Amino acid sequence: MKTLLICPDLFNAEGGIARIMRLYLRSLCEQAAPDDRIGCVALMDSGDTSARVRLLLGPQQARIDNCERSRVGFLFIVLLRSLGCRRLVCGHLHHLIVARLARIINPRLDYYLVAHGIEVWRPYSLLERAALRGARRIFCVSEYTRRQMLRFDTSLAPERLVVLPNTFDPGFRAGSAPATAAGLHPRILVVSRLVNSDPYKGVDLMIEAMPAILRQFPGAQLRIVGGGDARPHLEKLARDRALGEAVRFLGLVDDGVLREEYQSCDLFALPSRKEGFGLVYLEAMSYGKPCLAARAGGAPEVVDDQVGALVEYGNTEQIALAVGNLVRHPRNPAAIAARVAQFSYANFSARLAALLDGK
Structure with a gap:
């Protein structure tokens, strides 16, 4: 055949x-x-x-x-x-x-x-x-x-x-880096296309939530992996909120650098409204990282309160509160590894x- x-x-x-x-x-x-x-x-x-x-x-x-x-x-x-x-x-x-x-x-x-x-x-x-x-x-x-x-x-x-x-690519090793308490310096990772045709991804919402996140964790950093024609707008959004080094745009990266970012982050966030599934959540969880997602589309079939947090799409206040919850109450690495194993x-x-x- x-x-x-x-x-x-x-x-x-x-x-x-x-x-x-x-x-x-x-x-x-x-x-x-x-x-x-x-x-x-x-x-x-x-x-x-x-x-x-x-x-x-x-x-x-x-x-x-x-x-x-x-x-x-x-x-x-x-x-x-x-x-x-x-x-x-x-x-x-x-x-x-x-x-x-x-x-x-x-x-x-x-x-x-x-x-x-x-x-x-x-x-x-x-x-x-x-x-x-x-x-x-x-x-x-x-x-x-x-x-x-x-x-x-x-x-x-x-x-x-x-x-x-x-x-997800089996090269992403499940449970290789258990989640740990991040203290006052949590590293929040976003991986997404940054294109004007996909405004629903929620990258802008993460930037808008950063002032409230910084009030909780003054050393917090949002690290954004991805490229596209929406990047200038998102960079301006960060500048307008005087976020400085609290928001870093890393651009397009190869798989090696992406693995390093998953390894070193404290939590992953993509509060998207239209994810059919959300492969990036699995990739992040394969490194033991909790995930923040929107209660929309197919994301709740991958992310729940055991392995992360769900927020209403567009609600930046909920995003900031959820980040605080994930930092202060790290999810059980065994639960995250078990969820990854299902996929x-x-x-x-x-x-x-x-x-x-x-x-």
Whole structure:
């Protein structure tokens, strides 16, 4: 059986979708029988990514096609590669119509969709509805996403929508740095895209909450990892509140630096309104760190009062109080490690294999 994964990107960006697509590819390769062939077509990736593929897959092999943002090229290559396939995993709703076309050309092909979050929390076009109904299964990253899809298309068969929670790179070692009391100098970490098209992430809310946090902990520091066109606005927000060195923008960082930031922070915060799942919460918890999230979207399926704190989206007073609570009352490292274990890569890969096999 030949399996094809199609996705927006694998290595072009470091957002949650790209990171989880890499783990889908890794799992598909590990599941493959000796005579199976695994392929991947990435719309946005460009250049030679073979070194990163080898690092990701180890001894496993896959054929990777990078389409360099060419939608025509993406369509052509997907249709060509899918001719000899029996299974296609589509990593984003925007590409599902292409998967449907591949099924028309190759009637033996079964296709599956990974449904992440906001891209499926909306009404669907007629073509999208037809493509959704043709999917053998839809892997929803959270129960919230599953409910939203059934809400927006009541014709979907509920049994075809299954919850397959995201996992995290096993290179992030669970429980490697237990949470400790931070005293008057807590380091608060945010990891997010800083783009104007994603104003719901809540990075601005963390900055707005910092004056109240500093009144509790004069040495507190907010460290923001990520880049994008919203950074100048966020930097101005920090300047307007005279926050100085209390807010540090670290920009885009590689995985090594990101691991160091998770290791050295005292808590992680992303009070986002529209997280389909929230992969960064898992990454932070794998280092034993408690998380602050908004009571919205799929985040409450990952973060609760045992491993962190939930606040109402937009409420900066609650954010400051929650930070104080997390610093003064560190969460039990054993509880955090147990939550992380629920979303381990091994559990994810086994669940994916079972669902692809029809179980």
